[in-house]
Structures are given as structure tokens and as C-alpha cells.
Amino acid sequence: MQKIDESILSEVIQKRPINSYKGNYGRILIIAGSKQFGGAALMSTRAAVNAGAGLVTVATVPEKFTALNVDIPEAMTIDYNNSKDLKEAVLKNNVIVIGPGLGTTENTTDLINILIKNVDKQVIIMDASALTVVSEQNIDLNLFENIILTPHQGEWQRLSGLKIPDQTQENNLKKINSLAPNSLLIVKKHLSEIYYQNKVYQLISGNPGMATGGMGDTLTGIIAAFVGQFDYSLKTVSAALYLHSYIADKIYKKDYVVLPTKLASKIPQTMQKFACSKK
């Protein structure tokens, strides 16, 4: 097992080549939100935009378009219940987040199925309600060629059948290898772990001020932006995870609770600091 430390940030965050345009920095589709859960989609999107994603589209219900426009005008919106539009968006984007604030309804099952039918080599990041639905419906994760799973311990229990005390690194590794050997798994908790191709990485940062709604959605957005503009690798995902808790730790020095919106606002400056520190 390898510990993830600060050095990963300068390793992964590239100084951008001078002659480049937004298409070079990822086309991200975020399938998120529902009538009752609007904030999750907002927080994930805000994080993706602030972490440098070139083009971000949110597939959600039209009732959430106004809030998205106000908070993150940089993102585009489509109605995920228009399956033609959703299908086109799946084909056009190269990183796809599914889950934040979808809720565990039939509609979420339908969205996952549309994704399965239309996805090819895009990287899928599956989070939150989508993970619960996959557990409940026994959906085969191997239908996705490139998939990142980001359960917290409770969601991982539902997915793996492993009770929280049994979620040792050994058991987790075994389990993910049988469930979805090609996937990259992040188990979110105090000192989160990443499993990928028989390697285990572990975070050594983070704090209890992060125990608040929206932290996970924010992480998902950062991962999407990193995969979209750098590459899909264990290192890149680890850097995204590290950046998230690195900023949270800075905020926690002064704030009792780490608010997701504050965390997101500090991403551009923190990334630049590490991009510039490169030799």
C-alpha cells in the first residue's frame, strides 16, 4: 500500500501548453440532480468547472436549470429525460459522472441503462444514488469499460456485502477484483483508499470538518475535471482525491465545518500553486 502525499499534486497538475483551447481540457457530462436533490448537482458541477474542466454539461431535470445558471454559468444544461439529448451527450463527452442527487428511483435505473447502451470508452464516475441503484438492481459493472466507483463505507457495504468492520484492504481488494476487476474503486472515509489493478493507495490527509453534506459531490467533480484534462490513471485520480482533502485541511484550520462551496472556490489557486512549483 502506498501513501498519497503532496508530491502527487505537482506530479499530476500540468502547466498548460500555451497554444490550447477548451476542447483540450475534457468534455465532462454530469448526470445528476432530481426535483428534490438539486444541490448535489450544483456542487459537483462547480467543482468540475473550478478544477479546470474545459466544457461541462449537466444532464438534470429542467427545474434545476435556473439554479445551475445562477451558480455556475460556465456549465451547459440538458434535460436527462429527453433520451435523444442524453444519448447525444453521452456520445459527445469523454468523462461522465453519474449519481449525485439522482435519488434511488426507477428513473435512475433508466438513466444507468441509457448510459450502458451508449457508452464506449468514456470514463464513467459512479457516485451516490447511482451506486445504491447498482447494488439494488444487481447491475453488472463490467458493462463499463472504464469506471471509477466512489462509495462511502455504507455504499460500499451495499455494493460489496462487506460490513464496515470487515472492509479491510485485503477484503476490499478481493471483492473489487471479483465484482469489477477493471474498475477503480475509492472507498471514502477517514483516510480514504483507492484500489486499482491490484494496487492500493491511501490518503493521509482529511479532517472531521469535512463531515458535511456535499463533500462527496465536490470530490466527484474534481475527479472528473482531472481525468478530463490530464489522463485516466491511478496517479491522476489520487491527485484529485489529495487536492480535495488538502484544501479542506487548509480551510479546517480556521473553520469548524468545511463548506463545499468554499472548498470549490479555492481550487484554481491551489492548482496553480502546484503547477508552478514544477521543475
Add this chain to the structure above:
Amino acid sequence: MQKIDESILSEVIQKRPINSYKGNYGRILIIAGSKQFGGAALMSTRAAVNAGAGLVTVATVPEKFTALNVDIPEAMTIDYNNSKDLKEAVLKNNVIVIGPGLGTTENTTDLINILIKNVDKQVIIMDASALTVVSEQNIDLNLFENIILTPHQGEWQRLSGLKIPDQTQENNLKKINSLAPNSLLIVKKHLSEIYYQNKVYQLISGNPGMATGGMGDTLTGIIAAFVGQFDYSLKTVSAALYLHSYIADKIYKKDYVVLPTKLASKIPQTMQKFACSKK
């Protein structure tokens, strides 16, 4: 009668244990808002999130979802006129605020009755319009096992029959003991008082810049977050009350009027200052 002073903050605000998650910091349900009064729900929710509540759900009318999503994406929303959803939310949360911006309509009476039917040992915080409706409809407050009442002087007059000049500590104590002996009562005014189990605590801070719409809603949110993450006790509620006016006094040094949104934004930093000052 005991004066509440600054020492209560370091006494109550706990440093969080490293290994914890959002479920440890309270599940708060805020039943608030109506077509005409949207801001009260927003201000109460923002305060609860900023004061560290783990999970916050707002039960309101769907017309307010967009404003809530924009301003406090960390909170979830449900429609309080969907009684199945409301009932489930009552069962699932352990601290329930009812009142800010509901208005004194029949609908508010219905919401209180749904709460009465479904509540068990949860802590109820009853504020604003809900208090007026309880007065008008003679609703028995003893139907709630754990209830915090937060009337200002006018609302307390309606509830107790005591005219403002007659609202002495002695009279208030007698009255609350006959009305709802198990409740915790806060009479909001210059130098607010707390009555609980025959004890009286009094605030010795606060300022006239706080005489503006939304101050009470903000207080309600802070109390909910404190009860949710610490405990339900006279000390904890007093600390919430003190924090509110402590921050207001800091702002009032520079600002003629203390705006609720500004007050809320300073909660995380103030809480951390006192959490860290503990031995």
C-alpha cells in the same frame, strides 16, 4: 438566574473526533417557508449548515427549491404538502424545526398535526408562525416530548397571555411550568432569557443592530445544528444563543445593521476559534 458568558462556547463546542462522518452531526429537518415567505427558510437553513449540522433537509413548497439550491446547495429539499414524504422525513431526522415563514394559515395547522402524529423523541424547535398557530388553536405543547420554544415578546404574550410589562422572570417561569413543563423556553428580546426545568439563564450580549428581519430565523438554525451535533441540554441551547449574539456584536462594531447572511457566514470561523481554545 445565571448569566450566559463567553465561557459557554468553549465548554459546548467540541473538537470533532477524527474518525467521524456526517451522520454523527445531526439530521435536521426544517419545516419552513411558504409561497410568500421564502427568505425565512433560507436564513434558517443557511445558519444550520454553517453551524455544522451534518445533514439538513428543508420541507417547504416546491416554489422555494430553486432559491434554496442556489443559496445553500448543501441542504436537501422535500415538498411538505406531500404528507408521505413529510412523515418519512419526520421519522428519519432527530432535530426538527417548525415555523420560519410558514404563515398563519390552515396549512400550518396541518403541518403541526402531522408532526404531532409522527414525532417521538426528536427535539422540536418551534418558532415564528408555528407559535402563533399553537396560540390561536390552543394546541397542547405537552404532546411533544422534547420541545424548544423560541418566541419573541409579542409571540410569548400570545402564547402565555402575559402582557410584555408583566413578562417578569417569575411570571414567565410560572407560566411555562403550567403550559409545558418539559419544554425549553427562550424569550427573545434585549437580553434574552432561557427557561428550562426551573432554571433561568440570561444572555448579557446582543445589540440593536440585530433588530432586522431574519435574525430569529438564523438563531433557530444555529440551535438546531447545536442540538443535532452536541446534545439537547440547557447548556447547548445557551451556547447557540450566545454564539448568535456574540457574532452579531462583532459585526455591529462596524455595521449599523447586522445582516443575517453576514452573521451566518461567520459561524464556521467563530466556532473553530472556540473549539480550538479548549484545553
Add this chain to the structure above:
Amino acid sequence: MQKIDESILSEVIQKRPINSYKGNYGRILIIAGSKQFGGAALMSTRAAVNAGAGLVTVATVPEKFTALNVDIPEAMTIDYNNSKDLKEAVLKNNVIVIGPGLGTTENTTDLINILIKNVDKQVIIMDASALTVVSEQNIDLNLFENIILTPHQGEWQRLSGLKIPDQTQENNLKKINSLAPNSLLIVKKHLSEIYYQNKVYQLISGNPGMATGGMGDTLTGIIAAFVGQFDYSLKTVSAALYLHSYIADKIYKKDYVVLPTKLASKIPQTMQKFACSKK
């Protein structure tokens, strides 16, 4: 003619008595906004709240409730096309703004007529579209006992028949004395003038960075808050006018254009500075 200078601010802005509540600081009703013009209502309301108004209610179209809730949660909202609600609000409030963003439609005429029927001694502040409608419909301004008119030069031309070059202090005074002798008139321009009971006051501050949409709406909100919490007098209105351009001049030192939202955000601090400078 008297020049208005900085001394008026400490003269008018009172330190608040310690034992006071929001009802002491004015009940302001702002009748403003329409489907197409939402921003004017927002800017006027924000200014009123930031300038210390105790309770602010906005009567507008329901389509604007969400934007009002998001930007100024401290304000309440009612639908001005519900005439029962509007009538009640007119009776209950003691300062009433009418005009910002109403548009010059029949609906605005109806709103003015409801106001005329129900108003008593409240102070009316008439601005923008309401002034144009009054000109076009020849509505008798003497139907209002206490009215403040805030036309810019073009609106004053429509109201008075005086072309801009003919708007000398002498002519303006004569005209307002024949039109509405009890009213207080502000002619907004470079070095704005106030006419009241045969006195003329003139501003000697202000700057061309203020030539931007929303400046007038912001002024209207400040005047309402000042009249609501201090009194209705030439001095108080002059102080409101002075505060507006005083803050604008500070901003203009650094900003090429003075944005209304920035101006409003600086009101609480500026008021406190002058309240505290009193002997």
C-alpha cells in the same frame, strides 16, 4: 439654497437605543417589478434592507419571488395582483415605495389607484414608471398626504412640462408648488436638488460612474429606510441622498462604473461610521 454636506450624516443617523426591536425601524412596502423588469425591485429592496429598514415587504409579480429570496432573503414578498393582499399591505406599512420596474402599463395605473384608495398618512415614495404613469394619466398628486417624488430630469420634464434647460431652481420651485405643494421633490441629475416647503437643498457630491442602470432604484430604497427609521423631513431625505452619492464617490475612486450592488453592500459600514462619530 443650501448645500448638503457630510455633516448631515452624523446629524441624521441615530445610534439605536439598546432596547428596541425591528418594528421600531420602519415597515417598508416596495411596490415594484414586473415580468420584464425584475432587477429594479431587487436593487431597491437590497438598498432598503442594507440601510437598516426594520421590515421590508416587496409587492411584485410571483415570477420575481425566487430572485428576491435568493438575493435579499430578509425581505418578504406578496403578489401585487392580489388586491386584498396589496390593500392589507398598504394599511400595515408606514413607508411605501411605488415605481421601480413596474413599466408603464395599465397595471401600474391600477396599482396607483389602489394605493390612492387605501393610503392615509403613510409616506409614499414615487419613482420611475409610476412617475411616468402619473404624468400620462394626469393623476392628482395631492391625493397623497405625504409624498416624495424622485424623477430624473426626463421624468421631471414629463411631470412638470419644463424642458431640461428650463429646469432652473426658480422654475422647479414654482412648478412643484402648483403641482403638489405638500410633496418633497428630488430632481436627480449631476448635483441633484431637493425641493420641500419652499426650501431648496442641493447635493455637491456624485460622479459620472453612477450613470448606470439601477442607481435610482438604490437611492429609492435608501430613502425609504431612512424615512422608516428616522423621520420624514427634509433633513432625513437629504441625508439619504447624500449617503448614496458619498458611497458612490468612494467606489468611483477605484471603479470606472459604480455598480448598485456594490454600493448597497457598503451601506451598513458607512452608516455605522457616521452614527459612531456623533458626540
Add this chain to the structure above:
Amino acid sequence: MQKIDESILSEVIQKRPINSYKGNYGRILIIAGSKQFGGAALMSTRAAVNAGAGLVTVATVPEKFTALNVDIPEAMTIDYNNSKDLKEAVLKNNVIVIGPGLGTTENTTDLINILIKNVDKQVIIMDASALTVVSEQNIDLNLFENIILTPHQGEWQRLSGLKIPDQTQENNLKKINSLAPNSLLIVKKHLSEIYYQNKVYQLISGNPGMATGGMGDTLTGIIAAFVGQFDYSLKTVSAALYLHSYIADKIYKKDYVVLPTKLASKIPQTMQKFACSKK
């Protein structure tokens, strides 16, 4: 070919005459946005207001009014599908932006045709989807007397038929002279170029942090404000282009990605700095 450098800012940005009003600083109409693309309209509008435009009206779909009111209350709104209102707005404004976030639908073709029918000597700024529709429908750009085209390289390829490697200054000049000899063309890319009346100007600033959604919309808003308050000339448009990348370069020193909303917020201060540096 001439390089655009910092000196252009003090040359173009005028200190405002003391006695002036908002009508002196341009009447800008921004035809932008659609159900799916709301952010582009917001970013363009915000930039125009912050760059000092006197009066800004946005013609869009009513679904976007709330977001516009919240984010830029200074701007007015109309429904572009009400052709009477749109026609009136075209006649009344002197600078008209068309394109950001319209989408490439039939509706956009209709809007362009209404513009063609009603426009006279107003300056048109054509951007984004409008450019694509013009290419697809072979609309004759010479129907506009004064038109600024702001394609990025891909849009310019569609418009000119020139593949990106063939977009040399010589070829571009030849092509624009045959397509629309009276137009002013900006080809947006690393080191953007401006073509006007056989002159070529080139930007020597800008950075890859600008490769994010909304950068172009922001530029469009600044150009509109500059033309509206200064004049329509190669110099003025060059200054707008320079200001945009000048601020972006300052932000990029600290931020990995240059967010459009942050860029817009810094316009008033940057403009004042250069207005004041004039002799």
C-alpha cells in the same frame, strides 16, 4: 500587422464627463440564451454591465429571467419570441449582440432574420451559435451595415471555408474582404487577430487558463460596452480585446483556470486604473 499593447487602454478608455447620464454610455441589446444554454447570456451580460454599458437589455427566453435578475439585476429582460418586443428593442438600442447560447436551431435563424429586417446603422456583434447558423444558412453578412464577427478558429473555418492551418493572415484578409468587406473580424485563438478595412491587429497577451467555457461570451459583452460608450472603431474593439486578456493574465498568475465571473468582477477597477493614468 500591428501588435496591440497596453497603451491602447489609456488611449481608448475615456474619463467620463462630469455632467452625463446613462443614456450617454450606450444602449446595448443582447440577444442570447435558450432553454438549454443560460449561462452564456449571463456571462455576456455581466461583462457588458461591468464594463460600463449605460443600459443593457437581454432578449432571451422567459425561463432565464430569474437567473439574469439574480446575477445581474442591472440588466432588463425581454422575451425574444415576442417579435413585437424584439423589434422595438432592436430599434431602440445602438449596439446589438446576437449569438451567445442561442443554439443552432430554426429559432436562431428567425431571430437573425428579424434583426436583418429591422436593423439600420446599429453595430451588430455576432458570436457563437449565430455565426454557425449564418454559415449553415448562407446568410449574407452584407445585409448588416456595421457588423463585428467574433468566431473562434472552428467557427471561422465554417464561415470562411479555410481550414485552421490555412488561416494565415493573408488568407483571412482575402476571405473577409470577399465575404463581408465592411465587417470587423476577430479570429479568437492564442494571439487573436482583428481584421478591419485591410488592417490587421494582433493581440500579444492571453494565456491557456482562458481555455474554459464562457470566455468568449465575456469578451462579447466587453466589446459591446466599449462600442456603446466610446465609438465603433478598430482601436476601441482592440482595447476591449486587450482588456479581456489583460485581466485574464493577471488572474492566471494565481489561478490555474480563469473563471469568467472572476474576470468580469475585475473590469471596473481595471478600467478606472487606465482612465486615470491618462494625461
